[in-house]
Amino acid sequence: GGLSAEVRSQYEVTWEHVGSTSIRACPVPSTPDSLVMINSFPPPRQIIQGLLDDGFVFFGSGPNHKDDLWFFKKIKKPGSVLDGKAYKIHVNKHGHPPALVLIETRNRCNNNPECFNDYKSSKIEAAKKLEEGDVFGYKKA
Secondary structure (H helix, E strand, C coil): CCCCHHHHHHCCCEEEEECHHHCCCCCCCCCCEEEEEECCCCCCHHHHHHHHHCCCEEEEECCCCCCCEEEEEECCCCCCCCCCCEEEEEEEECCCHHHHHHHHHHHHHHHCHHHHHHHHHHHHHHHHHHHCCCHHHHHHC
């Protein structure tokens, strides 16, 4: 399963670790997010099939943009704090604004204490939405 080297090359696939788990010392328990960027959109069948073959399930578009496609996979790591949580992949075209926001947020938070503190505060407040079962409310924060 997965994406072959040929498919990764043909569609210029790149991967970035994004979201709260990519930000050092972020205290909010979260699920890992990755960003897969490709050179065409919508994603070609080979990209979709590779993710499905790896056990991901297509969820739909994210709450902030219709072209931010989400795929989820349950993490199976007994003994890990991540066991049973969902791993999310965003699939976007290179240069797509939602992708750039995810990367820029991570970079700013990891390099600027003021940005980190603002992000941390918003995520702590947004975590209350998770407790209420509002995943989109949390993800929009």
